[in-house]
Amino acid sequence: MDLIIKNGTVVTATDTVKADVAIRDGKIVAMGADLPLDGAKVVDAAGKLVLPGAIDVHTHLAMPFGGTTSADGYLAGTRAAACGGVTTVFDYPMQRKGMTIKQVIDSKKAICEKEACIDYAYHCIITDLNDGAILDEMESAVASGITSFKCFFVYKKEGMMVDDGVFARLLLKAKEVGAMLNLHAENPDLIDYNVEKFLAEGKTSAWYHYLSRPEYVEAEADKRAVHWAKHLEAPLYLVHMADKEGLEAAIEAKKENSNIYIETCPQYLEFTSEVYKRDDGRNFVCSPPIKGQESQDALWKAIKNGGIDVVATDHCPFQSHEKDWGINDFTKIPNGCAGIENLYPYMLSAANQGKLSYNQVVALCASNPAKIFGCADKGSIAVGKDADIVIYDPSVDFTISVDNMHSDYDHTIWEGIQVKGYPVQTYSRGRLVYDHGDFVGEPGWGNFVKREKRPTK
Amino acid sequence: MDLIIKNGTVVTATDTVKADVAIRDGKIVAMGADLPLDGAKVVDAAGKLVLPGAIDVHTHLAMPFGGTTSADGYLAGTRAAACGGVTTVFDYPMQRKGMTIKQVIDSKKAICEKEACIDYAYHCIITDLNDGAILDEMESAVASGITSFKCFFVYKKEGMMVDDGVFARLLLKAKEVGAMLNLHAENPDLIDYNVEKFLAEGKTSAWYHYLSRPEYVEAEADKRAVHWAKHLEAPLYLVHMADKEGLEAAIEAKKENSNIYIETCPQYLEFTSEVYKRDDGRNFVCSPPIKGQESQDALWKAIKNGGIDVVATDHCPFQSHEKDWGINDFTKIPNGCAGIENLYPYMLSAANQGKLSYNQVVALCASNPAKIFGCADKGSIAVGKDADIVIYDPSVDFTISVDNMHSDYDHTIWEGIQVKGYPVQTYSRGRLVYDHGDFVGEPGWGNFVKREKRPTK
Amino acid sequence: MDLIIKNGTVVTATDTVKADVAIRDGKIVAMGADLPLDGAKVVDAAGKLVLPGAIDVHTHLAMPFGGTTSADGYLAGTRAAACGGVTTVFDYPMQRKGMTIKQVIDSKKAICEKEACIDYAYHCIITDLNDGAILDEMESAVASGITSFKCFFVYKKEGMMVDDGVFARLLLKAKEVGAMLNLHAENPDLIDYNVEKFLAEGKTSAWYHYLSRPEYVEAEADKRAVHWAKHLEAPLYLVHMADKEGLEAAIEAKKENSNIYIETCPQYLEFTSEVYKRDDGRNFVCSPPIKGQESQDALWKAIKNGGIDVVATDHCPFQSHEKDWGINDFTKIPNGCAGIENLYPYMLSAANQGKLSYNQVVALCASNPAKIFGCADKGSIAVGKDADIVIYDPSVDFTISVDNMHSDYDHTIWEGIQVKGYPVQTYSRGRLVYDHGDFVGEPGWGNFVKREKRPTK
Amino acid sequence: MDLIIKNGTVVTATDTVKADVAIRDGKIVAMGADLPLDGAKVVDAAGKLVLPGAIDVHTHLAMPFGGTTSADGYLAGTRAAACGGVTTVFDYPMQRKGMTIKQVIDSKKAICEKEACIDYAYHCIITDLNDGAILDEMESAVASGITSFKCFFVYKKEGMMVDDGVFARLLLKAKEVGAMLNLHAENPDLIDYNVEKFLAEGKTSAWYHYLSRPEYVEAEADKRAVHWAKHLEAPLYLVHMADKEGLEAAIEAKKENSNIYIETCPQYLEFTSEVYKRDDGRNFVCSPPIKGQESQDALWKAIKNGGIDVVATDHCPFQSHEKDWGINDFTKIPNGCAGIENLYPYMLSAANQGKLSYNQVVALCASNPAKIFGCADKGSIAVGKDADIVIYDPSVDFTISVDNMHSDYDHTIWEGIQVKGYPVQTYSRGRLVYDHGDFVGEPGWGNFVKREKRPTK
Ligand SMILES: [Zn+2]
Ligand SMILES: [Zn+2]
Ligand SMILES: [Zn+2]
Ligand SMILES: [Zn+2]
Ligand SMILES: [Zn+2]
Ligand SMILES: [Zn+2]
Ligand SMILES: [Zn+2]
Ligand SMILES: [Zn+2]
Structure with missing residues (x-):
């Protein structure tokens, strides 16, 4: 021993x-x-x-975004993770047009082997089917231990969105080869419409980040994704669910035994959209944005009754000077917040105060992620x-502060x-x-x- | 060791x-x-x-019914239980008018101490508040380890029904003292109406047992019980749920975080009301009766997705000659069927064949019953x-037969x-x-x- | 001409x-x-x-209640009706135990012939089946033009309630003979429980009339009635619907093409339960009581979208000195309020202010009542x-005042x-x-x- | 006189x-x-x-499609309409890229003035906002009596689809100027995916027209449209609703008082998707295709209970030799069927046989269309x-046959x-x-x- x-x-x-x-x-x-x-x-x-150590199945380490890179690389991110009780971290490497899955993953492997302080896995983000080659490659990717893929129903202008036809192809292929498709669901057209309108009206503060992607804009995409997964009878994992209407539709489909899994994040459980009115509102800018009280209440209700399967972080911090790029234009704010070191303490604290049981926190942050994503030993x-x-x-x-965290970022929304x-x-x-x-x-x-x-x- | x-x-x-x-x-x-x-x-x-050994939280051992007694006493019942993988059994001693809870329980204790082959617990059936004395006694009953009580929304003519006012008092007192109320839900007035009509029309076969208590007759009582539990914010355990409409209402309330727990039984999962057309249909007579295919499908769906919390047996067999009393009048058939030795093998077999996971069976037959009813060591x-x-x-x-069972009954619906x-x-x-x-x-x-x-x- | x-x-x-x-x-x-x-x-x-003149299908003229009689007899009631634009009034004669339908109706005919200033019809209230004789009489009653019957799911202690079995018999017979069953739905057991508790606690003001029959107490009975009507496939007319949850269940069943008709009253559209906190709260005491804002909102929503079929008054005023009987005990307040002269002006005023269309008011107060209740010429x-x-x-x-009304009462909630x-x-x-x-x-x-x-x- | x-x-x-x-x-x-x-x-x-004469609010006369033109021009179409009891017909002129609304309408006016045998109105189909100029023009179009506009959630590859952002702009502008937006809702990406797959598999019969646009493909687009209309609080008219799931979502939103109006067509009420297996299946090819029995049942249910507002035809017949283009490839079949002369006789026949009332048929085919689309004199x-x-x-x-119809087409699905x-x-x-x-x-x-x-x- x-x-x-x-x-x-x-x-x-x-x-x-x-x-x-x-x-x-x-x-x-x-x-x-x-x-x-x-x-x-x-x-x-x-x-x-x-x-059991927590498994944070949603992080973006060293992620390029809008001309910079998220503040935590693999070393800092996994270091902070360990200090927050996370023992496995899932990263989201992203395909650029034309890349194979293998290229996407390999581009990360060397650095992770060198830097990772805890165990790690990859969901591979797909933005382009490469004329179908990606579909053909999925089976071997699964064989190599990459059993989940992600796509976006958003970032259309950025060329990262998949349309419903590509989404259907990915859903069906994932089902066929024993993989899971993850989805970030927001509606790009309504976002673009709102953004154009607000900027034209001179409405540029962080509050308009929220107003350009409010509850119903996320809900539409959530509902559409659930619709396809249900009718194509394919598994689907909805990342960072933040709004009530989409959540309820997903839970309804689960009740019909669709293989739908729902993730939310601590920031959606702790804050409401009111934070975007704060002076430091831009620090809370992430997508989807944090929603109103009704959505927060719905998320907690579903946390308690098993409607939500996983809590993970979407960890993707940026430095203050980068967040400042958007002081006069919310569209310039790099999207993302810190969370990897706060996940388990936050959820366990909720249990400690009687909001749910410790067993439930273990299920949400460790057992369920392991089962859903095939980590047999975790x-x-x-x-x-x-x-x-x-x-x-x-x-x-314990009072959270940037000073007692172990990341490389210079501020935290959890301060x-x-x-x-x-x-x-x-x-x-x-x-x-x-x-x-x-x-x-x-x-x-x-x-x-x-x-x-x-x-x- | x-x-x-x-x-x-x-x-x-x-x-x-x-x-x-x-x-x-x-x-x-x-x-x-x-x-x-x-x-x-x-x-x-x-x-x-x-x-883990199964916990059968719903049995009627040595239960008086219509001039006889259920075929398995405490010895035979617990012996059969052990042989079916059940290691704890809950019996339902019934209050006769005027009895205190203590008297009800004590009337069983001596015989159980002598006969029980495995561990046992009691839910106490309440049929009369004794002018409120029962309510006053509930707290001390809980202190003595009797933490659940049952009542009927049926058996009105038999004087065993509680009306909605008594039910509300029991719900609220149970909530106050840390107990759980169990309920058998069917609507007596419609049953009586149907029975009177069928008998007048000379419709006397077992098939009319079903037709006099069909889906909607159970569903009404289920829905009413759920309504009170939800609005009075009190915990409620629905025994032997057998119909789709009531089930869906109960699950809907759970989604709203009402403290509602749902039990079903193997007979509702394996058979449909078609059995009542068989020559030996009377052997399947129990209340509530087994329902149609739609209800069975709904039960399985909820078994799979966690909508149902517990599977238990309602074990209450009668001998063939007793079942025969109702050959010419379904109202004369003693109500109840065997099951205690079949519960775990039946559910595990379903897992073995891929209908659900072994983990789920353990949850339904062991972990959940233990948690719901406070068996900390089980x-x-x-x-x-x-x-x-x-x-x-x-x-x-394995093929089930009365010959390889360990009860005292002389036939089984599982043959x-x-x-x-x-x-x-x-x-x-x-x-x-x-x-x-x-x-x-x-x-x-x-x-x-x-x-x-x-x-x- | x-x-x-x-x-x-x-x-x-x-x-x-x-x-x-x-x-x-x-x-x-x-x-x-x-x-x-x-x-x-x-x-x-x-x-x-x-x-078209309004048809007030819900009035109680010269109705005995708690030792007195409602303030408007047939003369005063129909006079006031005429002055409010009502040209046909339906009265609710009530069966005392043992009476035939014919006796109930005949007891009113002579006086109506003498006093009625406008046309009139009767719904007959059934409180007792007279061992089935009432069921046998229903067909001839229909032939004589009495095509609707009413019963209570409340007033149990008063001996006026029908249980679910009698209700089913009435529903099915009404369906068979081409009649309509009307229902006053509240749950008596919960009312009695609440009343007993409040009186024991010294809570005696009009506010406790409401709290003893709150939303969920009406909703249970509404839902139960809808359940039976739906499953027995019989027509049902729900009088004075006042709560959201029951309303939604009834509308849901209508969507499934159950023959369910919904009536509400102006008092539920104009006031909320807050009136029971007023010094003159007892004047608003009626059953079911006026509910909270959420229910009022739900009623208006359904008024607008056709979910509600009829608006009628439940006109049943009592004099101030009679209302005063309950100053120290809300259970002593005669139940009922004025409305017959206010129905049409109130609803038309709502149309005049754009809340709905005049066509809708005509439908709710004239065309629909005529069709639902078989008034071919009206x-x-x-x-x-x-x-x-x-x-x-x-x-x-126009400002409503007891001074410009044409009834015999001495005050009005519409003042x-x-x-x-x-x-x-x-x-x-x-x-x-x-x-x-x-x-x-x-x-x-x-x-x-x-x-x-x-x-x- | x-x-x-x-x-x-x-x-x-x-x-x-x-x-x-x-x-x-x-x-x-x-x-x-x-x-x-x-x-x-x-x-x-x-x-x-x-x-009252019927108002067929959905026709395509002399409509260019896939290299031909629909078989009935304005003369034949309105002649047939008159012979079927239709006295007002709405045509759907379609904008080609760059055209103003006025140009679209004017292109039809001269021919209609010369040919139309009964009164006519236009909904203008919008396929391109012309950089916003169309939005600016809508108010004057309304002033000229063109108060409804249509767009497609389908025909993406054909360049006729609007995305969700354009749809939102149209909804909001229509609401602002007192117009109504009509929508043809099917999901193009899934259609294209299915078509590609079926053609690759050599599945080319008319049956695959249905399978490439089955229930869930329409339902998604229906639900999305309803979502936007509800949340943007704008009126929306859904044309030719044919599937159950979309229908139910639209009705649910109406219950919440969203201004949503639902049209279906006689072909969806009379036939099921089984027709596509017939030898002459291609004659029934229209978009959306006729759906299965469950959808037909749902449509009839909603017809009866007022969930559906309008029945119109989507009249757009093609000649047999044109339908034959698709004998070996369902994608080559011109989409559309005859109906203008059958609408009123078909619906009235249903009333005549007791399926609904004549009053309801008048509402569905005449009164409602007049009110919804602002035909004050009709x-x-x-x-x-x-x-x-x-x-x-x-x-x-009467037995319908191409021989007793008054169109220019050479066959009819109603034969x-x-x-x-x-x-x-x-x-x-x-x-x-x-x-x-x-x-x-x-x-x-x-x-x-x-x-x-x-x-x-
Ligand atoms: Zn994301
Ligand atoms: Zn992310
Ligand atoms: Zn029972
Ligand atoms: Zn039992
Ligand atoms: Zn009443
Ligand atoms: Zn009344
Ligand atoms: Zn179309
Ligand atoms: Zn069309």
Whole structure:
């Protein structure tokens, strides 16, 4: 035995039990009362929760956007992740026109191998079918462990949108080869119409970012995507769902046993569109924008009753001086916010305060992502799983600040937010990577997660 | 260590892992790879699934009905349960007018202590508030571990029905004291109307049992119960839900975060109302009756997507000569069918054939019942839980027959039904009680399960 | 020709046209431009609307209640009706246990023949099937022109409620014989529970009348009634619908082509439950009570889109000293309010202010009631119809006061309410009965309206 | 008086009365019993119904399509219309890129003035905003009596589709200027995907026309259009609705008081997609294609309960040799079928057989179209309206055949269909244009109908 975490309360999506956890060669090899120590290192988790590490299935590291790059690269992003209790991170490499899936993925592999402090996987963003070659390549991509692909119902003028026909082709091919299609759903035509109108009227503040992509603009695209997935009987994963009407349509389809999965993000659960009226409103600019109170209420309701499957971050921070580009024109603000280090503390704090159960948080942030995306060795504290473990102290108070985060960004939308309880240690395959406030891992430790394909029947 | 189950695949509601399970003093004390044997008895579960024992939360043992008593008493019923992989059974003692809750429960305790082969708990059926004394007594009943109560929206002429006012009082008191109200929902007035009409028309076969309590007759009562629970914001557990319209209303309310829980039974999942046209139709007579194909489809849909929380049996068999009382008058047929020994094999067989996952079956038959009804030590294979364990062989074929069942009844509606896979051993708190076809337990082994109350906020 | 109404704008449910209307022998015999005068009396309606008289299908005249009788008898009630543009009134005679339908109706006939100033019809309230004799009598009642029957889902302790079985029998018999069942839907058990609780807590003001019968208490009964009507495929007319949830369920069933008809009343459209907090709150006490803003909004929405079929009054005023009986106990307040003279002016004023169209008001208050209840000669300005006509001046302002009403009551909930536009003349079968503020009709003029039965197929 | 139609039964959307109808100068000037003859021509309508002429708001006369032109030009089309009881026809002139609305309309005016046998109006099809000039021109178009515009959510490759942004601009401008936007809703991307796939697979029969545009392909576009209309709070008229899912979404929005209007066509009510398997399946090819039984049932349900507002024809026949172009490739079949002469006889026959009421048919085919599209003088038998009148004999049997139709086409999908009852005469503004089987009107008689704009609040 290498390590024994003793005296803690182990939380899975189902159970909450007192049990020691024994780790050997990066795996959980035993759980029990009074496990023999066998010379293992012992960590005392008395009074603490022992949780599976979170899997943040939605991040954009080192992502080019509007002439710059998101503030966290693979090193900083995975470092921050580890310090927030995330032990696996999914990145979204994006195809430029003409690239094969393999080229897209390979372009990231070398840097990740060098920089990643925790394990990582890729969803591949598809923007162009390359006359069908991409469809042909999907099966081998799945065989190589890339089992999810993403596309946009937005960014039409930017040439990144897929139309409904391409979307249908991707849905059907993904279903055929055991992959999952992810979708960012907003309606580009209405956004463009609104933007043109607002700019013509001199309405340029961050508030108009929201007003140009309000609830019904996201809802249309959500509903359309759900419609196709339902009728084509293909699995679909909706990323960063933020509005009530789209959410309800997706949940309705799930009730009809469509294979639809819903993700939302902490920023949609904590803030409302009112933030865009703040002086620092541009820092909150992301797409889809944060919506109104009704949508936030609907998201929380669905979090509680299982309507939402996953909470992930869409982590994509930009520096203040980059956000400032949009001071006089909201369309110039780089889109995206920080979150990777806040996900698990935020959700666990909600559990700690009784909004939902710890088991539910584990399901939303670890077990469900692992199952949905085929990470067989991840997502639970169970014998045989990777020893991706977070030790969580429910008794401490913590106030989030850019100063106590471990990213490279220079500000955070979470500044000043207080959480109850906080991770004290994070283990990645049995190796301590975060310890009482400090990153103690190393670049290059992280491994690529080769994922299992979905059953294709 | 007393016992180690080696080499099996452990299934919980969340995880499916290879792990040995070590048991001491009736508890699961460790799970792991290659646990030290320490002189423990070893059972090899290679190629088998290691499952938590099922919790059948709906049975009527030794229940008086229409001048007779249900065919399985506490000994036979719990013996059959053990042989079907059930390790905890809930009985429904019924209040006669004027009795206190304590009197109702105490009337069963002595016999259960003597006869029960596995652990047992009670839901107490309330038919009369005793001028409010019952309401006053509910809190102490909860303190004694009786945390659920049942009432009827039917059996009006029999004096067992509660009206909506009594139902509201029970709902609100249960909510206040941390208990759960269970309900059998059918509309008595329409049943009586239909029965009177059919008998007057000389329509007396079992088919008219169904036609006198068809889908819409159950649905009305389901919907009414859901309405009150939703608006009074009180928890409600709907037993033996069998019809589509009521089911959909209940699921809709759950989506609104009403605390509604839904149970169905294997007979509603396997058969349709067509059975009542068979020569032996009267053997299938139970209330509510088995419904049509549309309802069965709706039940399966909800089983798959989590709309239904629990599958239990409503086990209440009668002997053939008793069922025969109704040959010429369906109203004379004692209501109820066998099921306690078929629940887990039937549901696991469905998983084995791909209709749902094993994890889901564990949730429906073990984890969810344990959580909903406050059995803290039951319902999962996890360190610290009672060693209520079933070893299941997915590879065998089994044809159900009264000859290979372990009840006292002389026929079964499940005769000839084939299942894929079957339990090979059942352990009750670590003691082997069923072994490859034979009951090997003992009367009196079973303990009363003192349950935890629900949070009352 | 006896009379020609010239130069007016004729409004039907469909059309709005300039046309003269010629009347002979109490009938409309011609409509046209410049009809020949032929020595007829001529009334100039230039600038006025020429409307069919309203049909108030819900009134309680001389109704015994709690030791008194509603303030308006047949004379006063029909006099007030005429002055408010109502030309046909439906009364609700109530069966006492043991009475035949014929006895119930006959008990009213003599007095109506003597007192009624306008035409009248009866819905017969059934409280007891007399061992089925009532069901047997329904066909002959229909033959005599009594084609609608009413029952209560409330007033259980008062012995006036029908249970669901009796309701089903009435629904099915009504369907068979071409009649319509009307229903007052509230849940008595919850009311009784609430009342008992409030009185025990010393909560005795009119506000607790509302709180003891709030939205969900009416909604349950509405939904249950709709359920039976839908599944038994029988026509049902829901009187005085006042709550959103019940309304939506009824409209949903209409969308499924159930034969459900919905009535609401002006008091539910104008006031909210806030009135029960007023010092004179007891004057507004009626059952069902006026509901909250959400319900009022839902009613108006359904008024506009055709979800509601009829607006009628439930006219049943009591004198102030009678209302005062309940100053210290809301259960002692006689239930009912005035409205018969306000119906048409109120609804037409809403049209005048653009909330809906005049055609819609004519449909809601005249054409629809006539069609639904089989008044073949009533409800429209069309050749061959009875000359029941209102001349309406849209340009005047009118403030309602007990002083300018024509009832026998001593106060009105409508005191001070301002309407835009007001009737200037009412004709009953061609006879002027109301003229610029004055009643000019005569007791005994009114005829019994023998109604047509519904198609029975 | 020029003409008196005596002894008939006049049917409006509201009333059914015995009345003579007097006509002078093309207008209905009086209705009544025994109107003075004054030397007028007298037509005896004893035993007949006297109905407003139908308004077919959806036709394509002399429409260019795929290298040919629809078989009925303005003369033949309006001649056939008259013979089927249609007295006003709406044509759909289509903008080619760069044309102004005025140019589009003017291109039709001269020919219509010369050829039209009955009155006519135009909806203008917009395919291109001309950099916004079209939006600017809409107000003056409305002033000239063109108060409705149509666009396509389909025909993307043909350059006729508007995207969602253009659609939003049109919706909002139409709302602003008191116009109505009409929409043909199908999803082009899925159609193109399906077509490409089927052709590649050698699936070329008419059946694949249906399979390439099945229910869900229309439904998506319907739902999207409804979404925008609802959220932008703009009026929208959905033409030729043919599928259940889209229909239900549109009706749901109407219930929320969105200003949505729904049209369907007789072919969707009479046939199902099974026709595309027939040898002459290509003759039924139109877009959207005729759907399955479930959709037909849903359409009829909505016809009966008022969910559908209008029935019109989408009349656009092609000759057999043109239909034959697609014998080996369904994409080559000119889209469209005959119907203008069948609309009223078909719907009235349905009423005659009890499926709905005559009043409802009048509403669907005459009153509603007149109101929705601002034809103030049309759509009802009422004093002051144009004398557009059909005399209908409910007692005759009629079998539709190309031989007894009055179009220029050489076949009809209605061949062999039997109707109960048939028009015997049609009057256009008092002039007899159809008489017992024969067209007796004249080209050039028809007038342009200058329509009223909608209220803009
Ligand atoms: Zn995105
Ligand atoms: Zn993203
Ligand atoms: Zn039961
Ligand atoms: Zn039971
Ligand atoms: Zn009432
Ligand atoms: Zn009443
Ligand atoms: Zn079209
Ligand atoms: Zn068309």
